[in-house]
Amino acid sequence: MLEKTFDAADVEPRIAALWEKADAFRAGAGAKPGAKPFSIVIPPPNVTGSLHIGHALNNTLQDVLARFERMRGRDVLWQPGMDHAGIATQMVVERQMMERQEPDRHKIGRAKFVEKVWAWKAESGGQIINQLKRLGASCDWSRERFTMDEGLSRAVTKVFVELYRAGLIYKDKRLVNWDPKLRTAISDLEVEQVETKGKLYYFKYPIEGEAGRFIVVATTRPETMLGDTGVAVHPDDERYKDLVGRYAILPLVGRRIRIVADEYADPEAGTGAVKITPAHDFNDFEVGKRHGLPAINILDVVANVSLDGNADFVEGVPSGEELRTTIATLHGLDRFSARKRIVAMMEDRGLVEKIEDHVHTVPHGDRGGVPIEPYLTEQWYADAKTLAAPAIAAVREGRTVFVPKNWEKTYFDWMENIQPWCISRQLWWGHQIPAWYAPDGTLFVAATEREAQAEADARFGGHTPLKRDEDVLDTWFSSALWPFSTLGWPDETPELARYYPTSVLVTAFDIIFFWVARMMMFGLHFMKEVPFRDVYIHALVRDEKGAKMSKSKGNIIDPLVLIDRYGADAVRFTLAAMAAQGRDIKLAESRVEGYRNFATKLWNAARFAEHYDCRPIDGFDPSGATETLNRWIATELTLATRSVTTAIEAYKFNEAAGAIYRFTWNLFCDWYLELIKPVLNGEASAAKEETRATVAWVLDRIVALLHPFMPFITEELWARSGERPLLAFGPWPDPGFEDDVAASEINWLIGLISEVRSVRSEMNVPAGAMVPLLVSGASADTVDRLRKHDVVIKRLARSDGITLADMPLSGAVQVLVGEATISLPLAGVIDLKAEKARLTREADKTRKEIAKIDAKLGNEQFRAKAPEEVVEEQRERREEAEALLARTEAALARLPESD
RNA sequence: GGGCGGUUAGCUCAGCGGGAGAGCACUACGUUGACAUCGUAGGGGUCACUGGUUCAAUCCCAGUACCGCCCACCA
Numbered sequence: 001m002l003e004k005t006f007d008a009a010d011v012e013p014r015i016a017a018l019w020e021k022a023d024a025f026r027a028g029a030g031a032k033p034g035a036k037p038f039s040i041v042i043p044p045p046n047v048t049g050s051l052h053i054g055h056a057l058n059n060t061l062q063d064v065l066a067r068f069e070r071m072r073g074r075d076v077l078w079q080p081g082m083d084h085a086g087i088a089t090q091m092v093v094e095r096q097m098m099e100r101q102e103p104d105r106h107k108i109g110r111a112k113f114v115e116k117v118w119a120w121k122a123e124s125g126g127q128i129i130n131q132l133k134r135l136g137a138s139c140d141w142s143r144e145r146f147t148m149d150e151g152l153s154r155a156v157t158k159v160f161v162e163l164y165r166a167g168l169i170y171k172d173k174r175l176v177n178w179d180p181k182l183r184t185a186i187s188d189l190e191v192e193q194v195e196t197k198g199k200l201y202y203f204k205y206p207i208e209g210e211a212g213r214f215i216v217v218a219t220t221r222p223e224t225m226l227g228d229t230g231v232a233v234h235p236d237d238e239r240y241k242d243l244v245g246r247y248a249i250l251p252l253v254g255r256r257i258r259i260v261a262d263e264y265a266d267p268e269a270g271t272g273a274v275k276i277t278p279a280h281d282f283n284d285f286e287v288g289k290r291h292g293l294p295a296i297n298i299l300d301v302v303a304n305v306s307l308d309g310n311a312d313f314v315e316g317v318p319s320g321e322e323l324r325t326t327i328a329t330l331h332g333l334d335r336f337s338a339r340k341r342i343v344a345m346m347e348d349r350g351l352v353e354k355i356e357d358h359v360h361t362v363p364h365g366d367r368g369g370v371p372i373e374p375y376l377t378e379q380w381y382a383d384a385k386t387l388a389a390p391a392i393a394a395v396r397e398g399r400t401v402f403v404p405k406n407w408e409k410t411y412f413d414w415m416e417n418i419q420p421w422c423i424s425r426q427l428w429w430g431h432q433i434p435a436w437y438a439p440d441g442t443l444f445v446a447a448t449e450r451e452a453q454a455e456a457d458a459r460f461g462g463h464t465p466l467k468r469d470e471d472v473l474d475t476w477f478s479s480a481l482w483p484f485s486t487l488g489w490p491d492e493t494p495e496l497a498r499y500y501p502t503s504v505l506v507t508a509f510d511i512i513f514f515w516v517a518r519m520m521m522f523g524l525h526f527m528k529e530v531p532f533r534d535v536y537i538h539a540l541v542r543d544e545k546g547a548k549m550s551k552s553k554g555n556i557i558d559p560l561v562l563i564d565r566y567g568a569d570a571v572r573f574t575l576a577a578m579a580a581q582g583r584d585i586k587l588a589e590s591r592v593e594g595y596r597n598f599a600t601k602l603w604n605a606a607r608f609a610e611h612y613d614c615r616p617i618d619g620f621d622p623s624g625a626t627e628t629l630n631r632w633i634a635t636e637l638t639l640a641t642r643s644v645t646t647a648i649e650a651y652k653f654n655e656a657a658g659a660i661y662r663f664t665w666n667l668f669c670d671w672y673l674e675l676i677k678p679v680l681n682g683e684a685s686a687a688k689e690e691t692r693a694t695v696a697w698v699l700d701r702i703v704a705l706l707h708p709f710m711p712f713i714t715e716e717l718w719a720r721s722g723e724r725p726l727l728a729f730g731p732w733p734d735p736g737f738e739d740d741v742a743a744s745e746i747n748w749l750i751g752l753i754s755e756v757r758s759v760r761s762e763m764n765v766p767a768g769a770m771v772p773l774l775v776s777g778a779s780a781d782t783v784d785r786l787r788k789h790d791v792v793i794k795r796l797a798r799s800d801g802i803t804l805a806d807m808p809l810s811g812a813v814q815v816l817v818g819e820a821t822i823s824l825p826l827a828g829v830i831d832l833k834a835e836k837a838r839l840t841r842e843a844d845k846t847r848k849e850i851a852k853i854d855a856k857l858g859n860e861q862f863r864a865k866a867p868e869e870v871v872e873e874q875r876e877r878r879e880e881a882e883a884l885l886a887r888t889e890a891a892l893a894r895l896p897e898s899d
Numbered sequence: 900g901g902g903c904g905g906u907u908a909g910c911u912c913a914g915c916g917g918g919a920g921a922g923c924a925c926u927a928c929g930u931u932g933a934c935a936u937c938g939u940a941g942g943g944g945u946c947a948c949u950g951g952u953u954c955a956a957u958c959c960c961a962g963u964a965c966c967g968c969c970c971a972c973c974a
Contacts, residue, residue: 594936603934654912658913661921
């Protein structure tokens with residue numbers, strides 16, 4: 001016996017245990033012999049992560065695909081795992097240490113700290129895996145991988161070494177985005193532009209040898225002036241022409257700085273003269289290079305001003321009282337305090353021309369949240385430009401296809417303008433770079449220390465002490481290998497041969513650059529083949545204002561709360577139903593509630609089947625059914641099956657969800673189950689047996705079609721209706737037969753009942769009142785149908801008798817169905833005025849409709865140019881409308897005069 | 900500055916060259932032995948605006964307004 005309502009909290013864990021026990025998601029489980037592989041690698045969530053709504057969407061869609069293909073008999077591998085998330089994880093552990101008032105990482109040292117991170121991972125990392133299981137994700141959990149696993153680390157090392165040897169990874173000293181809070185370099189992608197209200201300061205720099213003359217520069221970053229080594233003006237700028245090649249004296253410092261002509265200077269911006277600080281600005285760095293201006297770094301790793309003992313800073317500067325004061329005042333100040341002090345010092349000297357309010361964007365580190373500094377350091381880079389070429393070609397040639405297609409433009413735009421990828425990070429948690437330095441700085445890159453040592457010893461002829469590079473790799477470096485490293489690469493495993501390239505990658509657009517592009521580059525380089533055939537880019541789930549959800553904004557919808565409240569099936573169905581291509585999802589909880597109700601509806605349909613003892617019959621084939629209702633519902637199921645299947649194949653998840661929803665609720669429950677009640681409540685008969693079998697048969701297929709979206713309730717219902725293999729293994733329903741005759745008969749029946757109900761309701765006939773139906777003008781076919789469905793019409797239209805009449809009943813309410821007119825004698829019951837109004841309204845509506853069609857048909861151009869079937873359709877519609885109008889007018893005429 | 904997307908019922912969203920849709924909310928009636936997490940019926944939209952293409956535009960094109968996102972840059 002099925003319980004009165006579906007209790008998700010009770011069923012979900014039980015079903016999950018069932019799957020686990022059956023090892024249902026293991027790669028190849030349930031696959032047909034000779035099955036084609038279908039593989040997906042999960043976008044690995046951060047080990048620090050907790051399931052947010054974006055994960056819920058992302059994994060629901062992957063699971064729909066995985067379950068769909070598994071049911072179809074494909075050999076499915078959904079490869080799960082997690083990302084070590086270098087910066088995020090290191091921050092979490094450091095914060096925890098701080099809260100516990102333990103000594104910080106610098107005190108305990110690298111080895112101890114890394115050990116602590118591993119301990120943290122073992123203890124509290126990876127909660128998200130269990131959360132994904134709660135969602136119902138059918139990953140092959142036995143194959144779970146972690147980017148810092150031994151195997152994956154081996155892959156990372158191999159990739160680094162090979163790319164280094166191929167010249168595609170190199171060291172370079174240039175400006176990087178430096179996060180002073182995290183004390184590490186970060187890549188361009190990890191920088192966020194934040195609009196900030198600031199000031200624009202106009203500083204006067206004295207011209208050398210011409211007392212009282214200044215060149216005025218505008219800057220938003222006064223503190224960097226200490227590192228100025230030039231002033232640039234546009235070569236065509238008449239105002240400054242005579243100053244080019246001469247020198248200004250840098251205030252507070254006394255350094256001679258050259259005035260150069262450079263296209264970079266924009267005569268329209270500021271004063272047209274711009275100070276050049278090569279060590280602290282990307283553009284200035286380039287200008288400096290062009291003109292041979294030195295780059296003087298005046299900040300330390302935490303972005304405090306560093307002047308004392310800074311040889312570059314004082315080089316060539318005559319040491320005097322002013323310089324000593326400057327150093328004493330500013331050295332060691334953080335950059336923001338230094339800014340204020342410098343402005344004050346400049347003001348004291350009368351060198352501030354003006355200060356304006358200024359809104360500009362300031363680059364911030366996406367993790368640390370503080371402004372980043374362009375900072376001159378030596379880092380490791382990957383030659384992204386070279387690696388990108390095959391990745392661009394692969395998409396151009398359609399070897400990898402983006403869905404929706406328009407994301408390919410985004411991909412190309414970025415790939416074609418790709419910059420060197422800074423891959424080193426000054427962190428401790430991550431893959432340490434396999435590079436060692438001899439005392440003289442000679443570099444040895446090798447897979448192991450032993451190999452590096454051997455190389456070094458050979459080179460120097462004797463034992464050479466080596467020191468390993470301290471840096472670790474960008475987390476995305478290991479993520480980029482995910483589609484093949486998780487399959488066992490660099491070993492030539494059977495899984496690698498079978499499941500690479502993967503079938504589809506499902507992800508949100510915000511990591512196309514971070515991840516998709518880099519997997520393409522590395523996959524093509526090392527596997528000589530694209531990592532995935534399709535890339536399905538889904539929406540971002542946003543808050544009600546359309547903003548990205550984030551912890552800091554506090555606008556998060558927690559999927560786990562939704563799961564607790566409505567069940568995983570309802571949450572999944574909601575996300576799938578809203579996953580229309582190319583549009584973001586603004587989630588409303590009421591939708592989840594609505595789909596929870598849908599689950600309840602399905603549950604009750606199953607209770608109906610149970611109540612009437614409808615059991616699946618082996619080998620039942622509805623094409624042999626004799627009952628029109630059964631042939632009709634089987635026909636509708638065929639259409640629904642086809643819609644669901646083609647929609648999933650095309651990644652149109654919302655269409656698939658909508659098709660099965662409508663069939664289940666609006667056809668199967670609302671009509672079919674109501675229409676067959678008389679049969680099921682009647683005497684034992686062949687028709688009754690056939691109907692019972694059909695109910696069970698259709699319900700089984702509904703449950704199957706719904707399984708990719710609502711795996712828990714469907715698996716439960718499947719198990720409850722008979723001993724058989726798990727639904728997770730299918731079968732996926734094939735479209736069955738179609739019977740147009742049955743379909744048109746039942747559609748007529750539905751139309752008739754709806755019309756009668758509608759009129760009754762408008763006439764305020766009490767729901768319990770039985771009203772006879774007098775049918776006139778009916779064709780022979782209609783008479784047959786009326787006889788055939790007599791019982792059900794009476795039941796659903798609340799009538800105590802259907803009789804044929806020659807003429808519509810005068811003074812009765814008239815319903816027009818097809819060619820027939822049905823009279824409802826409601827003389828005493830109804831409001832004649834209301835009825836007259838109703839018919840008049842209907843006639844007006846029909847007249848408008850006719851007028852509209854006439855306008856079209858009367859148009860010669862339309863008849864000449866529109867496709868024939870469209871013209872024909874309009875003619876038919878006109879005929880129908882015309883007939884309807886005639887009968888409506890007749891009904892009106894028969895109405896007795898009221899008042 | 901460049902690019903992308905959006906504007907459809909009170910709300911959240913589908914749809915789309917030829918008859919405006921769903922869920923929720925709302926109104927009326929209803930416990931007819933699957934289901935009140937329900938049933939039946941109903942109200943509600945000049946499909947942002949302006950032009951154009953077309954026999955025909957909510958849908959295609961161009962422009963405008965507003966909203967949002969991405970990229971680059973800002974002296």
